[in-house]
Amino acid sequence: MKLRKGKERSQGPLFISGPVILIVLGLVLYPLLMLFLFSLGINLHDPNITGAYYLQALSDIKTMVALKNTLYVAGGVTAAAILLGGGLAWLVARTDIPYKRLIEIIVFLTFTIPSYILAVAWIQLLGRNGFINRLLYEKWQFIAEPLDIYSLEGIILVMALHSFPLVFMALVSALKMNDKTLEMAARLAGAGRIKALFTVTLPLMLPNILSVGLLIFQQTMACFGVAAVIGLPTSNYVLTTRIYSAMSRLDLPSAASTSMILLLCSGVVFCLYNYSLRSKRYINISSQSRKAEPVSLGSWKMPVLISVFLLLSVTTIIPLGSVVATSFLKSWGLSLRFENMTINNYLTIFSGQTIAFRAFFNSITFAFIAATVTAIMGTIISYLSTRTTIKGRKHLEFVATWPVTVPGTVLAVAAVLAWINAPLRIYGTPWILIITYIVACLPFGVRNINGLLQGMDPLLEDAARVSGASWLRTFKDITLPLIAPGIKAGWITAFLLVLREIPISILLYSAGAETIGVLLYSMRSDTGGLETVSAVAVILIVLIVAGNVLIGKFGKPRKEATNDPS
Amino acid sequence: MKKKVISIISIVLVCVFLFSGCGGPATTGVQGKKEEVQAYAGKEGRITAYISGPDQMLKDIEEGFEETHGDVLDVLAMGCGPLAQKVNAEAEAGNVQADVIWGAEPIVYIELQSKGILQQYVSPEAAALKKEYAVGDGFYTLCNARYGVIVYNRERIADSEVPVSWQQLAGENWKDRLVIADAGQSAMALALVAGLVQMEECGWPYLQALKDNGVMLTQQNNQAIEKVAAGEVDAAIVPHDGVLRLIKKDKKAGIDSKLAIAWPKEGALSVQRPIAIIANESRPEVNTKLCREFVDFVISPAGQKIAAKYGFISVRNDQSLPAGVPKDVKGVSIDWNNAVEEAGELRNEFDKIMTSK
Amino acid sequence: MIQAEIANLSKKYGKEIVINDLGLKINKGEILAVVGPSGCGKTTLLQIIAGLTGAEKGSVVLAGRTLLSVERNISVLPEKRKIAMVFQNYALWPHYNVWQNISYALRVRGVEKSKCEKIVKETMEMVRLEGKQKRYPHELSGGEQQRVALARALVIRPDLLLFDESLSNLDAKMKEKMQREIKKIQQELRLTIVHVTHDQHEAMGMADRIAVMNKGRIEQVGAVEEVYKYPVTQFVAGFIGTANFISESLDDLTESKLWRRAVRAAENKNKNEFRNKENLLSVRPEDVIIKSGKGEIIGTVAKATYRGNAIDYEIIAGKRVLYVQTDTRNLYELGAEVSIDIVRAVTIKDN
Structure with a gap:
């Protein structure tokens, strides 16, 4: 089932590659290049090229410690998220576990909680006098020392819980498309259920796992919010907190050069990813796809189901419940008693004094545009990268997925540098927000679709060409329906990311173009208090769920024809 | 693999050369910057202000100013950190979009002044400023003050235990009960640290003592307040105005706030919020006039009253203190020029102490 | 009468030569089996004929029409070649049912609906798939999938039908049965078939002529008996039968x-x-x-x-x-x- 090495394909889509390459170079590479120039000290005030900022950053023991912490956290989060998300995805896609839809919805909900809120919820649970610590340590004396959330492991915990839905979404769609006959063949050949999983399913899923793992790794390296909330209290610095520190002392070149270190790490990881896939190209979407013969859990069904829901209650239900509860509190820190409850927080948000209505409207509009552009570009880039022999196609994919390693704040500054001066002046208009959102989301679009395309048998497309379909017709009739789950996952991911995005929003918004991120930030930094912020988050979550239900309802007939074996 | 690496490197190099080529004219542009007419981003008869502060205060200010001037002001609200970062990034790109900036700390303004992007303006209202606030040569004007104080959780600290001095927090009974914002992450936190270090009674040994007492760090001051409210820690060193606003909000919701302020006897650390006009040669005359009038308005009694409603201390000698601030409050001024000179040292030392085991 | 002619064909992947100055003539109405060990370039040859991949040198002419001529810079797109292909793993489209799979080539060509239905029905009868039009590929047995793939290729009555190891996934009995059926349909429709396989028995069982391929070249072409009786090289003698x-x-x-x-x-x-x-x-x-x-x-x-x-x-x-x-x-x-x-x-x- 291995792809023929170096198989050269008949190429139709070359005509679209030009514009896409230009767009990627313009939107992604150009701002990053401006940042790179700043890291070399090339700017208006001191236009001499210097490596001083790099020397300074690299020779600073603080940077090295932060780099070490960053890699440790990123590795830990990636491993944990893949275990958690992948395990759940397998259970949902391949076994006869009941309540699949409910599990999917709960996992999806996890992703809608803004990371800052999730971190605060976890501090309530695992902080010094958090609920779990009081239970395990003080009451039951189950553990010798109180658990300390303010540690690198704490960052890993919260971030893994925040990113595992990404793994779940990517792998469920891939597992559903996976060639199940192979797994069955292995079973028939005498391999046990578990052995079949490890010897057939897992290796087959490797491109998808690596693809989403790479994404999580890169994204974790760039994450600031959780690292700041959990890491700072006990002075555990990662690179992003160092970058933010440089930003706050208005030392842009240092921030830029430290960001470049992040980008370099990201590049190395990307090369490793490509290298590891080089010799292992498997096909898991083929004619035999979607043979719906779920693995029977047998007598394990109930125990597995119970542990899944226990797990989900820890990852999602409890934090989510705490967000909802907080949103009804009269004041942050009050105990959860009825007399402390109010709906005033919601009323305040829409009291007419705030920008709330406009912010929600703007964010949804921007998210819609950004997600759609992301999905289209992600499809084209993935297609070019996996289905053509155009020179530099892997570089294109790399550049397009690079921004995932850049912290939002830095991305925003790069956008300022790139788009403020004529003739490229779009700074000060809503377009700069949309463009930067697209740049930030593109990696998620590319990664989601790339894994599926890589696992799709190119013979399916060849068969259509030979049957007389033009390249475009083939793409429309065969390729698109088969990678639709990936495109959908990419779109939803991008949409959610934009809705809850904060750092890019607050640096790039202009009067009239306020977003939910701006609202969240201003609520947080002045009178609102955490209870109002939570209320905004709850509204956001409700909107997303409603939207998802609507999409599910209207998108159903189509979905029936393209996937979903159950 | 090797080929790929080489091609990536070569792409980067080509780009660098291309852009350093482009950098050439820009270089000459710097020396000739005074002659070069910078494009003006705004419209004639309309100015843009970047302001940090409570949303509602900004609305009141905008309404107050436009009452006499008509619809001429666009306010972009943002936090102190983003305000400084945004202006700085725009300045690095050589094109600051704002006409007026108001908020953040003097340290930021001294930094921006050194970059040459602030325009000198001495407001006629400056005559009414208290002596300690009439500093600088008009590149920026101090227009409100915030006091660095101790906020504590009333449910966790008995009245008898309420700290009356900074020194008390270094005592053994305060172990693992304190939080402050990280001076490396927030300019306001850096200002507070500078104030504590400059204070005779405190200095670096004080911060070391806090560290030994297991002080926790947060990224921003409001997060420190959140931790106190949640009962995770018992007290924090933060600016007073945010706390006052939260207490006011609780009062409005009909509950007894958990938060209270302790005013240290050595004096509260006075951190001012400056206002400044951005230098721009090509700004139309009528806009420059509007900028100046806006600065005048913010320092005027009317503007000061609005800010006082949100807990900010007036810089004028003819205004009363906001509700919730004791009449006999003692403010300690911070030597900003020294703080800026020592900023690097301050951050390093802070970092060293806090990351020590 | 010659239906297709391949001349001077060369193809490289990187530095590796896959097809080496290859020439081959295919008679009208015959089944020509191309046999060779895996890696000899036979699948690449099929792909070049079908237009799924290009070549460095050489030409392909089918029914008097030049499909590929590197020298004259001609390369007809695969969809315009009137060639059909049955793939090794059948490459049925998993999101289409049997009817949709088989009718696809006609729908793409804009064939009128009633005519399209007639042809598909005829073809399905021919490959004995009556009543299965609503099934999806994963609901079919291997043999049935094979028939769908065959029917899909037959609907356009191609000038040239290519089989790429198409029978190798079937068990021995099934294989024999399919061979007989294919032979019957081929004679009925007077099809010209190139059948690529690594299995000499499969080749001998169905083909009129055999072309033995090795290292990107055709070593010998001839009637089945001739190639067996008079192998010209050690490779041919060893590959076809035992020697x-x-x-x-x-x-x-x-x-x-x-x-x-x-x-x-x-x-x-x-x-x-x-x-x-x-x-x-x-x-x-x-x-x-x-x-x-x-x-x-x-x-x-x-x-x-x-x-x-x-x-x-x-x-x-x-x-x-x-x-x-x-x-x-x-x-x-x-x-x-x-x-x-x-x-x-x-x-x-x-x-």
Whole structure:
């Protein structure tokens, strides 16, 4: 089932590659290049090229410690998220576990909680006098020392819980498309259920796992919010907190050069990813796809189901419940008693004094545009990268997925540098927000679709060409329906990311173009208090769920024809 | 693999050369910057202000100013950190979009002044400023003050235990009960640290003592307040105005706030919020006039009253203190020029102490 | 009449030469089997013919139309070639049902709906898939999937039908049945088929002619019997059927005797070829006669495999093993001494 090495394909889509390459170079590479120039000290005030900022950053023991912490956290989060998300995805896609839809919805909900809120919820649970610590340590004396959330492991915990839905979404769609006959063949050949999983399913899923793992790794390296909330209290610095520190002392070149270190790490990881896939190209979407013969859990069904829901209650239900509860509190820190409850927080948000209505409207509009552009570009880039022999196609994919390693704040500054001066002046208009959102989301679009395309048998497309379909017709009739789950996952991911995005929003918004991120930030930094912020988050979550239900309802007939074996 | 690496490197190099080529004219542009007419981003008869502060205060200010001037002001609200970062990034790109900036700390303004992007303006209202606030040569004007104080959780600290001095927090009974914002992450936190270090009674040994007492760090001051409210820690060193606003909000919701302020006897650390006009040669005359009038308005009694409603201390000698601030409050001024000179040292030392085991 | 002609075809992947100056003529209405070991370039050859990949050199002409000519810079798109292909894993589209899969080529060509339905129905009857039009590929057995793939290729009545290892996933019985059916349909529709396979039995069972491919070249083309009886190279002789290769040996007396016996029995079209003393000879197992008792050349039975209609022996003669096939009337026990005679041999080219 291995792809023929170096198989050269008949190429139709070359005509679209030009514009896409230009767009990627313009939107992604150009701002990053401006940042790179700043890291070399090339700017208006001191236009001499210097490596001083790099020397300074690299020779600073603080940077090295932060780099070490960053890699440790990123590795830990990636491993944990893949275990958690992948395990759940397998259970949902391949076994006869009941309540699949409910599990999917709960996992999806996890992703809608803004990371800052999730971190605060976890501090309530695992902080010094958090609920779990009081239970395990003080009451039951189950553990010798109180658990300390303010540690690198704490960052890993919260971030893994925040990113595992990404793994779940990517792998469920891939597992559903996976060639199940192979797994069955292995079973028939005498391999046990578990052995079949490890010897057939897992290796087959490797491109998808690596693809989403790479994404999580890169994204974790760039994450600031959780690292700041959990890491700072006990002075555990990662690179992003160092970058933010440089930003706050208005030392842009240092921030830029430290960001470049992040980008370099990201590049190395990307090369490793490509290298590891080089010799292992498997096909898991083929004619035999979607043979719906779920693995029977047998007598394990109930125990597995119970542990899944226990797990989900820890990852999602409890934090989510705490967000909802907080949103009804009269004041942050009050105990959860009825007399402390109010709906005033919601009323305040829409009291007419705030920008709330406009912010929600703007964010949804921007998210819609950004997600759609992301999905289209992600499809084209993935297609070019996996289905053509155009020179530099892997570089294109790399550049397009690079921004995932850049912290939002830095991305925003790069956008300022790139788009403020004529003739490229779009700074000060809503377009700069949309463009930067697209740049930030593109990696998620590319990664989601790339894994599926890589696992799709190119013979399916060849068969259509030979049957007389033009390249475009083939793409429309065969390729698109088969990678639709990936495109959908990419779109939803991008949409959610934009809705809850904060750092890019607050640096790039202009009067009239306020977003939910701006609202969240201003609520947080002045009178609102955490209870109002939570209320905004709850509204956001409700909107997303409603939207998802609507999409599910209207998108159903189509979905029936393209996937979903159950 | 090797080929790929080489091609990536070569792409980067080509780009660098291309852009350093482009950098050439820009270089000459710097020396000739005074002659070069910078494009003006705004419209004639309309100015843009970047302001940090409570949303509602900004609305009141905008309404107050436009009452006499008509619809001429666009306010972009943002936090102190983003305000400084945004202006700085725009300045690095050589094109600051704002006409007026108001908020953040003097340290930021001294930094921006050194970059040459602030325009000198001495407001006629400056005559009414208290002596300690009439500093600088008009590149920026101090227009409100915030006091660095101790906020504590009333449910966790008995009245008898309420700290009356900074020194008390270094005592053994305060172990693992304190939080402050990280001076490396927030300019306001850096200002507070500078104030504590400059204070005779405190200095670096004080911060070391806090560290030994297991002080926790947060990224921003409001997060420190959140931790106190949640009962995770018992007290924090933060600016007073945010706390006052939260207490006011609780009062409005009909509950007894958990938060209270302790005013240290050595004096509260006075951190001012400056206002400044951005230098721009090509700004139309009528806009420059509007900028100046806006600065005048913010320092005027009317503007000061609005800010006082949100807990900010007036810089004028003819205004009363906001509700919730004791009449006999003692403010300690911070030597900003020294703080800026020592900023690097301050951050390093802070970092060293806090990351020590 | 020649239906398709491939000339001077060359193709490289990187530095690796996959197709090496290959020429091939395909007659109208015949089944030509292209056989060769995996990696010999036969699938690439099919892909070049179908237009799924390009070539560095050479041309492909089908029914008088030039589909590919690198020299003249002609390359007709795959969808315009009127070639159909049945893929190894069938490549059925998992999101289409049987009817949609089969009718796709017609729908793409904008064939009128009623006509399209008629053709699909006819074709489905032809491959005996009646009543399965609503099924999805994953609901079909391997044999049924094979039929859908075949039907999908047949609906356009292609100028040339390509089979890429299409039968290799079926079990032996099923394979034979399919071969018969394909042959029948081919004759009915007068199709020209190129069938690529690594399985010589499959090739011999269905094809009119066989082309043996090795290292990007066609080593020999001819009728099935001709290729078997008169292989021109050692590779062909070894790949199609089993062969004993005998060359003159100076240090092994038995081998030398065998060689001389083979030379005498040599039966070649071109008699000049075996004048050369260095020539290598190929002897089919059934052309070696063994008898019990003494003779000029003696061997020992080392292994016997009962095949039902024949018995395969491995005889040790001198330093070598000789493969022998006899009818079942004479049985020899292991270790028995036998005399060996060669009744037919051909000289072949050394690879």
